[in-house]
Amino acid sequence: MSVLVYVNSNNGKIAKNAMEAVTYGKKIGNVTVVTNGGADAGALAELGAYGADKVLVDRAFEGTDPQQLTKLVVAAAENVGAETVIFSNDLVGKSVASRVSARMKAGLVAGATGVPAEDGTVKVNVFSGKAFGFVKVNTAKRVISLLPNSFQPENNGGTAAVEEFTSNSGEAGIKVLETKKPEGAIPLPEAELVVSAGRGLKGPENWGMVEELATELGAATACSRPVADIGWRPHHEHVGQTGVAIRPNLYIAAGISGAIQHLAGVNGSKVIVVINTDPEAPFFKAADYGVVGDAFEVLPRLTEAVKKFNASK
Amino acid sequence: MKILVCISKSPDTTSKIAFTEGNTKFDENGVQYIVNPYDEWYALVRGLELKEALGGTVTTITVGTAADDATIRKALAIGADNAVRVDAEATDAYQVASEIAAYAKDKGFDLVLTGKETINYNGSQVAGMIAEELELPFVSLATKLNVEGTTAKLDKEIVGGVETVEAQLPLVVSCAKGMAEQRIPNMRGIMAARTKPLEVVTPVGGEAMTSFVSFDLPPAKSAVKLIDPENMDELVELLHNEAKVL
Numbered sequence: 001m002s003v004l005v006y007v008n009s010n011n012g013k014i015a016k017n018a019m020e021a022v023t024y025g026k027k028i029g030n031v032t033v034v035t036n037g038g039a040d041a042g043a044l045a046e047l048g049a050y051g052a053d054k055v056l057v058d059r060a061f062e063g064t065d066p067q068q069l070t071k072l073v074v075a076a077a078e079n080v081g082a083e084t085v086i087f088s089n090d091l092v093g094k095s096v097a098s099r100v101s102a103r104m105k106a107g108l109v110a111g112a113t114g115v116p117a118e119d120g121t122v123k124v125n126v127f128s129g130k131a132f133g134f135v136k137v138n139t140a141k142r143v144i145s146l147l148p149n150s151f152q153p154e155n156n157g158g159t160a161a162v163e164e165f166t167s168n169s170g171e172a173g174i175k176v177l178e179t180k181k182p183e184g185a186i187p188l189p190e191a192e193l194v195v196s197a198g199r200g201l202k203g204p205e206n207w208g209m210v211e212e213l214a215t216e217l218g219a220a221t222a223c224s225r226p227v228a229d230i231g232w233r234p235h236h237e238h239v240g241q242t243g244v245a246i247r248p249n250l251y252i253a254a255g256i257s258g259a260i261q262h263l264a265g266v267n268g269s270k271v272i273v274v275i276n277t278d279p280e281a282p283f284f285k286a287a288d289y290g291v292v293g294d295a296f297e298v299l300p301r302l303t304e305a306v307k308k309f310n311a312s313k
Numbered sequence: 314m315k316i317l318v319c320i321s322k323s324p325d326t327t328s329k330i331a332f333t334e335g336n337t338k339f340d341e342n343g344v345q346y347i348v349n350p351y352d353e354w355y356a357l358v359r360g361l362e363l364k365e366a367l368g369g370t371v372t373t374i375t376v377g378t379a380a381d382d383a384t385i386r387k388a389l390a391i392g393a394d395n396a397v398r399v400d401a402e403a404t405d406a407y408q409v410a411s412e413i414a415a416y417a418k419d420k421g422f423d424l425v426l427t428g429k430e431t432i433n434y435n436g437s438q439v440a441g442m443i444a445e446e447l448e449l450p451f452v453s454l455a456t457k458l459n460v461e462g463t464t465a466k467l468d469k470e471i472v473g474g475v476e477t478v479e480a481q482l483p484l485v486v487s488c489a490k491g492m493a494e495q496r497i498p499n500m501r502g503i504m505a506a507r508t509k510p511l512e513v514v515t516p517v518g519g520e521a522m523t524s525f526v527s528f529d530l531p532p533a534k535s536a537v538k539l540i541d542p543e544n545m546d547e548l549v550e551l552l553h554n555e556a557k558v559l
Contacts, residue, residue: 015472066441066451089437091470095453098441102407107522110406110436121526128432130330134526173450177466178477187473193558217559235456235491236470241326241432242350243490250558261326264432267531271556273548274537284537289551293542305545309553 001029004082006073007047007055008092009039010062017088017146017190019050019153024146025086026051026154027115033160034076036069036169037062041162048160050153054080056165064092065172070099075167077104082141089145090189097145106141113150128241128264148190149247150268188237191220194248194269196239198224198262200255200276200295204232209299210254216306222246224256240265252302254295258283275299314369314460316360317417318393319427319439321375321403322384323349326432332528339433339528348384351428353391354495355488359458360426361392362493367460369423370394374416376401376409382511389506390498396509401516404524406434410442411519418447423482424465429454429489437487444485452478456491 003025007018025031033047033055044055056076061068073096077085085100087093089111101108113132114123121134122144188194195214201207207221214221221237228238239246241261247268254275256262263286266272274287275298284290291298324330324344331340348357360371373388375381376399385396399412417425425447430437437453444451456475457468463482468475470489498506540548553559 066444066453070445091454091472094437095441095451098406098410098438099445099451101438101522102410102442102445105522108406108436108438109523110438126434126525126528127324127330128435129531131332131528131530133434133528136524136526137522138524139522173480174452175479176476177479179471179474180476181471181474190472236475238490242354245435250552250556264326271552271558273552286534287537288534288556289548290537290539291542291545291548292539298542298545301543302545302548305549306559308546309549309559 001084002080002082003029003031003084003086004073004077004080005031005033005052005086006069006093006096007033007035008064009035009044010037010064012039012043014043014047015190016153017090017148018047020148020151021086021088021146022047022050022052023153024115024151028084032056032076032080032082034073034165036072044162045159048158049155051156052160055160055162057162058165058167058169060166061169061172063172063176065174066095066099067173068169069096070103071169072167073100074103076165079165084141085143087143087145089147093145097143101143104141104143105139106143107137107139108143108145109135109137110145111147112144113147125268129245129267130264147247149192186218186220188220188222188239188244188246191246192249193217193219194222194246194250195219195252196222196224196256197227197254197295198256199226206296207233209296209303213252213299213303213306216303216310224262253283254299256283257281258286314363314367314424315420315422316364316369316371316424316426317422318352318357318360318371318373318388319413319425320352320357320373320385320388321349321431322346322377322381323431323433326350330530336527336529346384348387349428349431351430351432351488353388355490355492356426356428357388357391357393358493358496359488360424363424363458363460372397374399374413376403376412378402385511386506387498389509389511390502391496392502394509396511398511398513399516400513405521406436406438407442407523408519408521410439411446412516413439414443414446415517415519416514417443424460425483425485427487429487440485440487447485449483449485450480451485452480453487454489455486456489458486458488458492
């Protein structure tokens with residue numbers, strides 16, 4: 001079966017979720033990757049290690065305009081006769097997969113967490129991670145967007161053939177005026193380790209100890225909804241049902257009681273550590289490790305312990 | 314300016330999630346339906362703010378049955394001028410998007426707004442599909458939206474930051490947190506909503522491309538392992554050797 005995987009290579013690097021998507025595609029069939037922009041051919045060829053036979057790259061345009069990328073992906077899918085098109089369900093993937101699905105009349109499985117079963121059904125997260133569903137596609141072709149950090153990339157060595165590709169993708173409907181990326185901060189949606197805090201921290205001036213632990217771990221920082229709503233922390237750090245949903249390997253929550261809406265944003269985490277003074281806090285029921293204690297004492301102590309651990313590595 | 318806001322219902326955020334009929338159907342027993350928070354808080358309220366600033370109308374559209382009318386009236390109580398309900402059971406994102414696109418096609422809407430996803434199926438699919446069916450530009454996960462003349466200026470989430478972009482109307486936008494603040498309908502709004510027009514239109518027969526075969530609940534979490542708050546070295550050791558995440 002012919003499989004096409006869209007990879008975003010716009011910053012010249014291949015992100016981990018692209019490796020995940022290519023590995024995932026290899027489980028289904030023969031993988032061709034399609035991408036655009038000026039990424040170095042050598043970097044693209046390395047996708048062969050994850051199972052891609054071939055990489056088609058359209059150098060005629062850069063960026064992630066959904067209309068242009070839709071034309072690119074549809075043209076590439078026709079070119080290789082792909083029956084399955086795969087995206088990473090990240091911010092770009094979400095905006096393109098839906099358009100490609102409508103254009104190709106290929107049913108979209110959004111947020112897949114596993115490879116298709118023998119009967120073709122695919123497991124996805126639903127109800128904000130509180131349940132999962134098995135989706136069947138009723139069309140001949142299908143589009144699958146893979147939930148980041150739900151599938152391990154497998155590097156088996158090898159290189160892919162890189163070919164120039166022309167898709168006549170037209171003009172961008174969306175013009176980018178400015179891009180702001182905070183220096184040095186680890187972006188929350190793709191962070192593998194996250195340190196989060198809530199109202200138990202009592203005020204924005206106390207976030208230093210959260211940031212110190214995050215720095216020591218190499219983790220991103222996050223917060224609960226009330227903390228974002230009262231302006232102690234920026235909105236983009238809010239994880240939960242109405243904020244960002246994350247699936248890090250480790251989620252450390254200090255001074256967060258664990259309301260059901262908060263859990264909906266973090267229940268995909270592999271390991272959850274909860275620090276709270278209240279042993280009855282509902283979050284402990286969802287935690288793997290719990291520390292009943294004052295965050296003001298426990299966080300600095302944990303930072304010291306991580307420092308010691310890092311020094312011993 | 315003519316604004317179309319897509320409204321879907323979703324179970325209240327505190328709902329207990331369970332399934333019936335051999336795990337093939339969502340158990341609606343005791344579930345309170347609300348307007349999907351992303352549709353309400355961000356798409357609808359920002360649509361209303363733009364209308365208040367620039368003039369025009371805000372129309373809501375829902376693909377659903379008479380059971381959806383209560384949530385549609387809620388959207389009207391918050392301030393939408395009128396509502397459209399495409400009289401069909403919503404079956405999948407593509408069916409919903411093709412019904413909405415078919416309705417919107419020749420109505421001259423300047424903006425089509427949706428929430429970034431529903432909190433029940435989390436697909437984040439409908440807005441992009443509407444945009445493709447209408448062949449319009451699409452900005453996903455926008456956190457800010459302003460309009461001047463026929464140009465929209467938006468902030469959108471990108472990995473690790475924010476991008477400011479510009480696009481010409483008409484435009485499809487999916488709205489995320491930051492776009493607007495929740496509005497609680499007042500008594501006057503609730504009274505007015507009862508008499509605002511809710512037009513029921515016949516579906517064009519949009520077909521679903523996907524279906525849910527079954528559902529399941531995640532396995533119960535094993536009991537939490539409690540660590541002495543004095544002994545954070547032990548926690549680090551467990552995270553390293555047992556959980557293998559450090």
